[in-house]
Amino acid sequence: MMNISSHAHCGSRTSKENILHSIKPEVSQVQRPKQRTVLGVLSENEQRCRSQSQGSQFSKHSSISDGSQLTFLGCPSSSSFDVYVEEACEVVLAASGQEVVSNSYYEDAETAALQNEGVRLLLELSSSSCQDVSMQSENDKYLMSEQVLCVSQYAQDIHRHLRESEIRLRPMSGYLDKHPEITISMRVILVDWLVEVVEEYQLRSETLHLAVNYLDRFLSCVACVKRGKLQLVGTAALMIAAKYEEISPPELSEFVYTTDSTYTKKQLVRMEHVFLRVLAFKMAAPTINQFLQLFMSIQPLCANSENLAQYLAELSLLEIDPFLQYNQSTVAAAAYCLGIYTINRSLWPDSLHYFTGYTMGEIVPCLNELHKLYISAESRPQQAIREKYKSSKYCRVSLITPPAVLPFL
Numbered sequence: 001m002m003n004i005s006s007h008a009h010c011g012s013r014t015s016k017e018n019i020l021h022s023i024k025p026e027v028s029q030v031q032r033p034k035q036r037t038v039l040g041v042l043s044e045n046e047q048r049c050r051s052q053s054q055g056s057q058f059s060k061h062s063s064i065s066d067g068s069q070l071t072f073l074g075c076p077s078s079s080s081f082d083v084y085v086e087e088a089c090e091v092v093l094a095a096s097g098q099e100v101v102s103n104s105y106y107e108d109a110e111t112a113a114l115q116n117e118g119v120r121l122l123l124e125l126s127s128s129s130c131q132d133v134s135m136q137s138e139n140d141k142y143l144m145s146e147q148v149l150c151v152s153q154y155a156q157d158i159h160r161h162l163r164e165s166e167i168r169l170r171p172m173s174g175y176l177d178k179h180p181e182i183t184i185s186m187r188v189i190l191v192d193w194l195v196e197v198v199e200e201y202q203l204r205s206e207t208l209h210l211a212v213n214y215l216d217r218f219l220s221c222v223a224c225v226k227r228g229k230l231q232l233v234g235t236a237a238l239m240i241a242a243k244y245e246e247i248s249p250p251e252l253s254e255f256v257y258t259t260d261s262t263y264t265k266k267q268l269v270r271m272e273h274v275f276l277r278v279l280a281f282k283m284a285a286p287t288i289n290q291f292l293q294l295f296m297s298i299q300p301l302c303a304n305s306e307n308l309a310q311y312l313a314e315l316s317l318l319e320i321d322p323f324l325q326y327n328q329s330t331v332a333a334a335a336y337c338l339g340i341y342t343i344n345r346s347l348w349p350d351s352l353h354y355f356t357g358y359t360m361g362e363i364v365p366c367l368n369e370l371h372k373l374y375i376s377a378e379s380r381p382q383q384a385i386r387e388k389y390k391s392s393k394y395c396r397v398s399l400i401t402p403p404a405v406l407p408f409l
Contacts, residue, residue: 166286166328171216173324178223182230188318190234192382197258199388201250203242209287210241212317221278232263236271244283288313291332299351308397309339311389315373326366333358334366342403374402
């Protein structure tokens with residue numbers, strides 16, 4: 001049975017015990033003869049050779065219910081698939097879970113190597129390696145500056161496309177009404193667990209935002225998901241997001257292990273199949289993080305303000321009400337605004353007003369809700385996001401005291 005965090009905080013333990021303690025199913029403990037590899041301790045290049053790496057433990061938050069955590073999200077493995085799609089469809093599982101490697105890749109690589117043999121010889125006859133590195137560094141800087149210029153030229157088109165897409169790919173704010181067995185608190189705990197998994201594997205922030213987007217859109221399109229399958233849905237959402245966003249996503253077996261083998265590989269692959277069909281393979285969804293990164297490219301921030309805005313954006317993922325009532329771009333604007341006001345007492349810059357069309361008055365309602373969430377973050381049972389941003393990597397911004405009041409509200 002999955003135990004989202006056996007190292008959970010004291011504040012969350014009591015509340016999670018009281019949610020649905022009486023319905024905890026009994027599941028036998030799964031013994032593992034060897035440790036698994038945790039990708040989070042490896043660099044991207046090392047991840048490609050992770051089969052050579054030593055394993056590390058992930059048991060500290062590998063499952064969701066140990067009698068005190070998320071007893072409602074797990075259930076004994078069964079062959080039944082308790083998701084009822086409003087539009088009936090037959091699910092056919094044709095995946096074995098094994099990788100098939102084509103020899104054509106290696107043949108192409110060998111051909112390319114032969115073709116580049118002349119280039120290699122020329123490089124060997126060139127000047128010293130130090131000079132080569134210096135020249136390469138200058139070229140890289142030039143290319144980077146060119147890329148920035150190219151992006152700025154298309155920034156308006158990118159923004160326009162994202163604003164159009166966020167309307168089409170927006171979850172319904174009241175979708176939990178179609179799922180009698182799932183509560184708001186269950187979703188909060190699930191998202192909190194996803195944050196822990198993303199941080200453990202050192203996945204991108206965009207992967208987390210995409211996973212939550214996929215989760216909400218999926219639950220908006222289906223009905224009557226059983227509480228015992230909710231974590232399976234969340235794990236499938238994260239797996240698909242990792243495949244979409246990451247260079248080296250975790251393997252199928254590792255996603256199964258994060259659930260403490262509550263679900264099998266077959267169940268996870270079947271859920272992935274249903275997920276993709278329900279979402280019609282529309283995976284390129286605008287997220288709060290995408291808009292926030294675009295805003296910060298137009299009007300850059302200091303490190304503290306940038307990390308604080310990202311922290312606030314992730315906090316908003318926890319709550320359906322009220323944040324699903326707003327567009328992703330509006331929440332991103334509110335996170336940006338609250339971040340710069342907290343650090344510099346600045347307001348929504350004119351450059352972003354002209355770029356986005358958003359006025360301060362349009363941002364204020366969402367900003368007010370985000371400010372309330374920011375103030376309450378320290379006392380909430382779910383602390384994964386706050387713990388993440390206590391790290392020096394993020395300038396410890398979750399320890400910054402939020403402003404007591406906002407003068408423009």
